[in-house]
Amino acid sequence: MYNFEFEKPTTVADAVAALGGDDAQALGGGQTLIPTLKQRLNQPGKLVSLTGISEMNGVSVDGGVVTVGAATCHADVEAGAGAYPALAALAGQIGDPAVRNRGTVGGSLANNDPAACYPSAALGSGATIVTNTREIAADDYFQGMFSTALEEGEIITAVKFPIPDCASYQKFLQPASRFALTGVFVAKYGDNVRVAVTGASEEGVFRWAEAEAALSANFAPEAIDGLSVSADGMVGDIHGTPAYRAHLVGVMTKRAVAAAH
Amino acid sequence: MFNSAIGKDFDYREEFMTQVSMTVNGQAASGDVEGRTLLSTFLRETLGLTGAHVGCDTSQCGACVVHVDGKAVKSCTMLAQEAAGATVDTIEGQANADGSLNVIQQAFQDHHGLQCGFCTPGMVMSAAALLKENPKPTEAEVRHYLEGNLCRCTGYHNIVKAIMAASGQDAEAIAAE
Numbered sequence A: 001m002y003n004f005e006f007e008k009p010t011t012v013a014d015a016v017a018a019l020g021g022d023d024a025q026a027l028g029g030g031q032t033l034i035p036t037l038k039q040r041l042n043q044p045g046k047l048v049s050l051t052g053i054s055e056m057n058g059v060s061v062d063g064g065v066v067t068v069g070a071a072t073c074h075a076d077v078e079a080g081a082g083a084y085p086a087l088a089a090l091a092g093q094i095g096d097p098a099v100r101n102r103g104t105v106g107g108s109l110a111n112n113d114p115a116a117c118y119p120s121a122a123l124g125s126g127a128t129i130v131t132n133t134r135e136i137a138a139d140d141y142f143q144g145m146f147s148t149a150l151e152e153g154e155i156i157t158a159v160k161f162p163i164p165d166c167a168s169y170q171k172f173l174q175p176a177s178r179f180a181l182t183g184v185f186v187a188k189y190g191d192n193v194r195v196a197v198t199g200a201s202e203e204g205v206f207r208w209a210e211a212e213a214a215l216s217a218n219f220a221p222e223a224i225d226g227l228s229v230s231a232d233g234m235v236g237d238i239h240g241t242p243a244y245r246a247h248l249v250g251v252m253t254k255r256a257v258a259a260a261h
Numbered sequence B: 001m002f003n004s005a006i007g008k009d010f011d012y013r014e015e016f017m018t019q020v021s022m023t024v025n026g027q028a029a030s031g032d033v034e035g036r037t038l039l040s041t042f043l044r045e046t047l048g049l050t051g052a053h054v055g056c057d058t059s060q061c062g063a064c065v066v067h068v069d070g071k072a073v074k075s076c077t078m079l080a081q082e083a084a085g086a087t088v089d090t091i092e093g094q095a096n097a098d099g100s101l102n103v104i105q106q107a108f109q110d111h112h113g114l115q116c117g118f119c120t121p122g123m124v125m126s127a128a129a130l131l132k133e134n135p136k137p138t139e140a141e142v143r144h145y146l147e148g149n150l151c152r153c154t155g156y157h158n159i160v161k162a163i164m165a166a167s168g169q170d171a172e173a174i175a176a177e
């Protein structure tokens, strides 16, 4: 790793000020960033840790919305998001216990890894990404693999998840990385069903519109029969071909609908 | 301090290092670190506590697991300065006060939960974190909790047995697969 300065502010305002300088970068739980720095893929002059900011930490429930501070680690979401069981269950499936004790929801959404779990929960719930300057709808936030609507120096402070009638996340594990080979998050809000797919597309997380329409009319696994996504643009690697991933999208969607009931 | 390579006064320590203090295995510990110094490096190289092993250095193997404020973390994937002021527990602090092995360590010995021993410090620290959260885990819960701890020798079976025994359960009831 190249050396850098380290700063650990205790307020969002101080963090934003510290990030204002040249080549400063936010540090969440470091579970993605530290491995990247070890490979010298990145050379920030300063890391600004967000984990000492109490206003960015914790889970609260108010008026049908679960708000998660962006510096809350996955283990605390698993323990604290009981009002939204599918979200708590998703957090509990990320990586392993030590990763969950450090990795944060803000870091996961800022990174937008195409195989990460949280992006599917945010998109599948129609969540709102709250930053130090604005609120961004999940539909506008994800902009393809590893890219998001965040501006330079902008930090996620919280994420607001509307609580659905029912929901489920089904992850087909890639056992070596512990990420999703393909994962599907299904959430039902009244007559409106959202289906978000991670791990499959080269564009990162996406909504499967045909499945949403079919499930909004009939919220049952059979509603998916006959539907398929194209293998074009799906990820292909040693763990699975594009056609295999496209097939998994249908399978995991059905499982999620069955589990959501 | 005059540095002949660059022909002027230059003190690296002054320029690039910060003192961190934390409580390690119940004792105050401090030392000078850079921004990039990992907790694993600080424990092993500054404090000489080489029990936490660096197996992969890519956040995959769990040989470096220690507890920070009671939570299991991979010390190779946390900056030393992030642990400033924290309570850190490592394998070196696990034995009983009289120096004998604690319940988990003894169970690893009794059930042959180790061969080369490289993964063992991380396994024991993960097991300790699990049993604190869940004093009587099922076999499935033990296996799930150890997902981030890799062992290249034992095939895991005896490690799971040891942890079941350490939690006061019947280790022999676990069938070999």
Ligand SMILES: Cc1cc2nc3c(=O)[nH]c(=O)nc-3n(C[C@H](O)[C@H](O)[C@H](O)COP(=O)(O)OP(=O)(O)OC[C@H]3O[C@@H](n4cnc5c(N)ncnc54)[C@H](O)[C@@H]3O)c2cc1C
Pocket (backbone or CB within 6 Å): A025, A026, A027, A028, A029, A030, A031, A032, A033, A034, A050, A070, A071, A093, A094, A095, A096, A099, A102, A103, A104, A105, A106, A107, A108, A110, A111, A113, A115, A116, A117, A118, A154, A155, A156, A157, A177, A178, A179, A180, B059, B060
């Ligand atoms: C072994 C292993 C297994 C894993 N398995 C999974 C898995 O199954 N599913 C999954 O989803 N993830 C998985 N992860 C990734 C893990 O969840 C990471 O914690 C997460 O992706 C990044 O979060 P972090 O807090 O560690 O962020 P960091 O690593 O600290 O930062 C990541 C990026 O986000 C930026 N950033 C951090 N916080 C903010 C913020 N609040 N606002 C703006 N930018 C910010 C940083 O500058 C950096 O660019 C795994 C990681 C490991 C090491």
Ligand code: FES
Pocket (backbone or CB within 6 Å): B053, B054, B055, B056, B057, B058, B059, B060, B061, B062, B063, B064, B065, B074, B075, B076, B077
């Ligand atoms: S050395 Fe830290 S996880 Fe392998």
Ligand code: FES
Pocket (backbone or CB within 6 Å): B113, B114, B115, B116, B117, B118, B119, B120, B150, B151, B152, B153, B154
């Ligand atoms: S005992 Fe050798 S790696 Fe586990």
